[in-house]
Amino acid sequence: MEKEKINLFFDAMVIGGGIAGGESALNLANNGYKVIIVEKDLSIGGKMIMLSKVFPTLDCSACITTPKVSEISRHNNITIFTESDVNSVVKMGERHFRAEITRRPRYVVAEDCTGCQKCEEACPVIVKDQYQYNLIGRKAAFIPFSIASPKIAAIDIENCTLCGACEKACPSNCIDFTQKALDYVIDIKSVVVATGFKLFDPLKIERYGFGKFKNVLTSMQMERQLAPTRPFNTILRPSDGKVPDKIAYVLCAGSRDDSEGNPICSQICCMYSIKQAQLLMGALPMADITIYYIDIRAFGKGYDEFYEQAKGMGVSFIKGKIGKITKGERGDLTLRYEDVSTGKIKEARHDMVVLSVGVLANDEAVPMFRSNTLLTDPLNYIRQEDPIISPAKTSIEGVFVSGTASGPMDIPDSILSAGAAASQATAYLKRIN
């Protein structure tokens, strides 16, 4: 017998609940439209909710994202499905899309969970915490992170041993191992694709030693170490828990590199590395920070001043491409590079290296569209049909793109793009009413 599907109706469906998707949904909802956000993760907020501070203002990222996320989740016109997949979107006819969506089970009754974390304390299973970018562990019964929205527990069923300790500990009796996935058929008039970006996998550049040398980190791991919701109370190097005093940044790790299949500039790595360097100078005043770069691309308002500020604070900048990273004594690392200013091959020792990993397209939305093709550009970002005049327009009428789904960009540009997507979707919805 075919499983029953729940039918719902909305004016717009936003796929992806990062800052861009959230902002597009909020604008549409404030214009009086009923919106559903479909987010594949356990929380909305995307990458921004995980960041430390934002360049170039150094405002606290969580402090900006949390009220925004709370406004989105409380809005009467917005329905949020987290832990959900869009299986298909079919254009049924003129200005009518039908989406099939699956909500995966959390094994926790959302309405009854108070977020008390008693289940987390009781659970004996420890696995890597993907929300702390594997720097620490989490339990199989867990709240994703302290500012998650919704702040509700979930059971990681793949790692759960079904020991029942969480069930016994939960004061609200809301652990439910019988929960099943729910299938929905959603009728909508327009779609906003806000599926964001993926990060370059540093394991692909073997000569940088990520995954082999514990003290080679990614920029997202450093972002977590600097965030207010950080895993440790200071900056620690993973091999021995020592506070590092000589930290290197390797820019363009997986960007502007044809050999890695990503020839373009990621637009954010120079600036977030300069930001992290400044934050590190504050957190570890005695530390030496060196940024190895090809070019510094400080293109936005206040960005060049921010770069100059980092130099003024004592951050060293060396124009040089890193050839290889090798492990020295006691977990230290030796960077071999060509110093472009002298043309000489040099070596430098650091006790921690941060790879400023690049941005890649997330093309997961493309196969969702079954009746019409959602076209992409040569690097798999959603193609903007007319980037200057109509930046959110895609190859399918009634489907709009928001934020980094259409290309690398920082938060201010993602928010601008989200506004464009919402206003173009509003104009489209007005036209059909």
Ligand SMILES: Cc1cc2nc3c(=O)[nH]c(=O)nc-3n(C[C@H](O)[C@H](O)[C@H](O)COP(=O)(O)OP(=O)(O)OC[C@H]3O[C@@H](n4cnc5c(N)ncnc54)[C@H](O)[C@@H]3O)c2cc1C
């Ligand atoms: C280390 C680092 C530091 C940064 N620091 C700064 C900074 O200081 N200042 C600044 O301006 N920018 C910074 N950025 C850039 C910033 O993170 C992005 O500009 C911003 O996150 C883009 O938002 P977005 O919503 O487009 O994408 P994302 O943040 O990627 O959000 C996309 C959302 O869509 C969801 N999703 C993906 N696929 C699907 C699917 N198939 N179905 C449903 N949902 C899906 C994701 O789970 C996520 O919630 C930094 C980036 C990094 C990596």
Ligand code: SF4
């Ligand atoms: S049943 Fe699973 S989630 Fe619950 S405590 Fe045991 S291992 Fe952890």
Ligand code: SF4
């Ligand atoms: S599932 Fe129960 S124990 Fe776990 S956070 Fe929710 S209410 Fe607390």
